[in-house]
Amino acid sequence: MPAELIDGKAIAATIRGEIRDAVAKRTASGLRPPGLAVILVGENPASQSYVRSKGKACREAGFHSVQIDRPATITEAELLALVDECNNDAAIDGILVQLPLPRHIDESRVIDRIDPRKDVDGFHPVSVGNLVLDKPGFISCTPKGIQELLVRSGVETKGKFAVIVGRSNIVGKPMAALLMRKGRGGDATVCVCHSATPDLAAVTRQADILIAAVGRAEVIDGSMLKPGAVVIDVGINRVEDPAAAKGYRIVGDVAFDSASAVASKITPVPGGVGPMTIAMLLQNTLESAVQHDTAE
Numbered sequence: 001m002p003a004e005l006i007d008g009k010a011i012a013a014t015i016r017g018e019i020r021d022a023v024a025k026r027t028a029s030g031l032r033p034p035g036l037a038v039i040l041v042g043e044n045p046a047s048q049s050y051v052r053s054k055g056k057a058c059r060e061a062g063f064h065s066v067q068i069d070r071p072a073t074i075t076e077a078e079l080l081a082l083v084d085e086c087n088n089d090a091a092i093d094g095i096l097v098q099l100p101l102p103r104h105i106d107e108s109r110v111i112d113r114i115d116p117r118k119d120v121d122g123f124h125p126v127s128v129g130n131l132v133l134d135k136p137g138f139i140s141c142t143p144k145g146i147q148e149l150l151v152r153s154g155v156e157t158k159g160k161f162a163v164i165v166g167r168s169n170i171v172g173k174p175m176a177a178l179l180m181r182k183g184r185g186g187d188a189t190v191c192v193c194h195s196a197t198p199d200l201a202a203v204t205r206q207a208d209i210l211i212a213a214v215g216r217a218e219v220i221d222g223s224m225l226k227p228g229a230v231v232i233d234v235g236i237n238r239v240e241d242p243a244a245a246k247g248y249r250i251v252g253d254v255a256f257d258s259a260s261a262v263a264s265k266i267t268p269v270p271g272g273v274g275p276m277t278i279a280m281l282l283q284n285t286l287e288s289a290v291q292h293d294t295a296e
């Protein structure tokens with residue numbers, strides 16, 4: 001029997017509905033809507049598409065949504081000044097600088113400049129530190145969305161062996177921290193694999209929960225899974241396909257057909273993790289607005 005699909009699109013739609021209702025209640029009681037500023041530098045088509053989706057989701061949820069476009073020739077100093085403006089704007093609760101940035105700009109310097117109270121991406125060192133130390137703070141949207149997917153799909157994490165393939169700052173590292181936290185969606189035993197792991201399949205075959213965040217098309221297949229494993233595919237990879245309308249197809253880091261013959265549950269690509277990332281961005285921004293209300 002093929003694996004059950006974990007429908008990220010449907011779960012994200014439910015969460016976005018919950019957020020829309022909460023925003024409507026806020027504004028009905030005279031509070032301002034949550035505000036998100038998204039800064040897009042340059043003309044990377046994938047980034048443009050992600051930013052468009054984020055703006056649309058914000059507007060649908062009733063947020064105050066600002067998109068700030070700048071050319072790839074912007075200097076680092078100009079970009080830092082723009083972040084400062086957003087830091088000082090009382091209508092803005094969350095700031096997202098879309099990555100990657102052009103090579104002449106130091107990404108970490110830009111992220112460090114975001115006020116941690118507005119760091120709804122959860123990339124600032126203060127946010128990452130808070131996550132690891134189990135203190136309140138913003139959690140990176142993709143791992144937070146994956147945890148929510150697992151919980152809302154009835155996947156028990158407590159006592160399970162979770163294997164994460166990929167050690168990025170955005171997914172792998174915060175995912176490991178979240179799954180090993182105490183409580184809901186946590187209490188797992190976690191292993192992080194990466195490019196220097198000698199026998200990847202020997203590790204992935206032990207996983208009750210396998211999270212693939214490598215950024216390479218279909219590198220995990222059914223032969224690398226334990227029967228009944230839960231598989232979460234974070235990858236969004238373009239592969240050329242002359243038969244496809246756009247000349248390419250989007251596939252994950254997991255070879256879907258072969259994995260779904262072995263797994264018990266699996267996320268599709270697209271329609272799995274991706275929609276959850278946006279839902280968590282909205283949730284973080286709403287949380288930030290609530291914190292700013294009480295701080296005024």
Ligand code: GUN
Nearest residue numbers: 096097098099100121141
């Ligand atoms: N680029 C790809 N994904 C993301 C994300 O979640 N946040 C930001 N800021 N940039 C990205």
